[in-house]
Amino acid sequence: MxxxxxxxxxxxxxxxxxxxxxxxxxxxxxxxxxxxxxFRVHSEVRPYxxxxxxxxxxxxxxxxxxxxxxxxxxxxxxxxxxxxxxxxxxxxxxxxxxxxxxxxxxxxxxxxxxxxxxxxxxxxxxxxxxxxxxxxxxxxxxxxxxxxxxxxxxxxxxxxxxxxxxxxxxxxxxxxxxxxxxxxxxxxxxxxxxxxxxxxxxxxxxxxPPEWGRLLTAAPVGHFIGMVNAFLVPVLAGNPVNLLDVWDPAKALELMLSDGLVTGGGTAYFVTSLLDHPAFTPDHLRYMRYAGLGGGTIPSVVVDRLADLGIKAFRSYGSTEHPSVTASPHTAAEHLRTRTDGKALPGVEIRLAEDGEILSRGPDLCLGYTDAALTEQAFDGDGWYRTGDIGVLDEDGYLTITGRKADFIIRGGENISAPEVEEALLAMDGVAEAAVVAVPDARLGERAAAVVRVRAGSRMPTLDIMRAHLERTGLARQKWPEQLHEVEDFPRTASGKIQKHLVRRDVAARA
Missing domain, CATH: 3.40.50.12780 (ANL, N-terminal domain)
Known part of the structure; x- marks a missing residue:
């Protein structure tokens, strides 16, 4: 520790x-x-x-x-x-x-x-x-x-x-x-x-917000924030627990009208999948007054859409290591709630390193990792945590995330390790090099795209072949790339390292 x-x-x-x-x-x-x-579980398999x-x-x-x-x-x-x-x-x-x-x-x-x-x-x-x-x-x-x-x-x-x-x-x-x-x-x-x-x-x-209503928790309880929201926060407040074991927008919309349940927000997908569902009606907006957004990239098109519907969105920033770093109160001005990631929460301190990396510390910052080497890399002797995220602070202390030093993708709130997926792809027949990068997604915030260079004389694998290979490796499906691109060679630094920011730009241009 x-x-x-x-x-x-x-x-x-x-x-x-x-x-x-x-x-x-x-x-x-x-x-x-x-x-x-x-305490209720809304489930087709194991209701309670x-x-x-x-x-x-x-x-x-x-x-x-x-x-x-x-x-x-x-x-x-x-x-x-x-x-x-x-x-x-x-x-x-x-x-x-x-x-x-x-x-x-x-x-x-x-x-x-x-x-x-x-x-x-x-x-x-x-x-x-x-x-x-x-x-x-x-x-x-x-x-x-x-x-x-x-x-x-x-x-x-x-x-x-x-x-x-x-x-x-x-x-x-x-x-x-x-x-x-x-x-x-x-x-x-x-x-x-x-x-x-x-x-x-x-x-x-x-x-x-005190008038938010009775929350329906659909985020997996195997996740830190899902578990806290399901099994600790309601008990502390004396509020009912309502769990959904599979995210089903139709069921969530049904429970709004039948039981008066509301969703707390989370990643953008949990909100947009409700709005895009054929069963959504103006009657549901009574139960969608607020949307607390976080867990990854929040596309501006999403918050603009919510504002047009009269849904008050507000953003927050944190991680499993430091769960609540910044947040915008639901009472803040709209541009602060929807265009920044908020101010430091009580007890939390943030500062920016010379390269713009966000450093944080506070009463909810973790003790470290099970791997002592990772703990040594991520924390300094004064208690600061190197988040791996890049941001800017305005004169009033509002933080906006602008990029990421760390090599991972956040798909619908789930972190995907790019090196982990790349290692699995390199085990495919004919693949010489692989790079996995984030591409923007209006529903999920980001999704993974794989770019590969095949060996001379080898054929480019199809998306189905790649999926079958990753299935055999045992890699969770949420981590599988959803796009697959071929390159003759990658853009590189003078030392030969793949320049992922250029790969990311090229993939976005192709899309």
Missing amino acids: RKIPPELVQRYEAAGWWTPQGVGQLLAAGLDAAPDSP DGTFRDVERVARRLAAGLRARGVGPGDRIAFQLPNWMEAAAVFWASAFLGAVVVPVVHFYGRKELGYILRAVEPKVFVTAERFGRMEHQPDLYAGVPVVGVVGRDFDALLADEPLSGTAPVDPAREVLIAFTSGTTRDPKGVLHSHRTLAFETRQLAERY
Whole structure:
């Protein structure tokens, strides 16, 4: 873990941003204050209709069952589940036990999941027998001591009597390892403590407009922000939990009119897919007063369209490492809400390096990575995090992201490591070199395009051949390039390195 300067610790504690309270205590207090709040899963596969009290009992029975199997404070509990009740039960049980939870997005394939399990060596792993393309793969987690499969033997992990109380914890210790893709070939394990996660939860809860309404969470709970919005923020506020396990615009629109549910925003795609759906009507605009946008590039055409419909959009900026860096309040002037990424949030500091790279630090900044070498590269001794993003600050402190030093693409909020995909492409027959770059997309913000140079005498692969190859490698489908281009050679630096900014420009010109 990175070293946090003592003066920062003192400042955060004095301001009340860091407290002695663990995440388990935070949860227990919220659940006790609103036990009858509804907890619903809107699913064709595994629907659920209960209350906070019902789900807490499952979580506490699971916690007791795991404790009987030798699981305790500091042990790692991983899960790969869709937005189901059992995902909440695993997360809440981990918090009550003082364990470290490791959520894995349900669409990660064998390659990513295998790496994560090897990296964290969990004592428990919970998954589903099947969901979409995800399926039970016992060979991947044969070495995990305790495995539970929802739809098969998950209930066998539950004790008859629930665990009482919450294990005492050191709030400075890790409570969550969230994996995210980026510039490295393998997912990066981001460590968050009780202090950083609790502060982020409180900050998010305070940022929602009070008149927003009852939120529907469709973002995967295997993602950091999806998990926090699904299982922590509503509990803190005493609001109902409504989960959707597959993003289905028709279902979301139906739930708006039938249950009065609203979507919180997220990436531009979650909003545009509603507006573009044939079932969308002017009646739905009553439930679309606000759109909090973030998680990647926000095309100006999207925010202009929202404004024309009377939807008040506001942008924010953050990452798994530093979840909430800047945001525009929903009360800010339109040009600030929609053309900048906002101002530094309470407790957060930002500054720009000489090359324009954004450096940040604050009470919700992570502890570092599971890979000590990555931690050394990304953080300095004064507590600053090198984001890899390029930006500009105006005279009033509003930040606008203008580019990216890091070599990854953000497709609909999902980070795609360009080197990881390039490595997979280089294993294809006949491919001599490959470059993967971002191309603009009006719905998703960005999507991946692959540019390849084939060896002399080899034929250029088709998009279908490339997809079949990536399927065999086990790479998650969300990472597959959606365009494929051929070049005789790449633009290069004097040292022979591919100039990706020129590749990106050329691909955009072709489009």
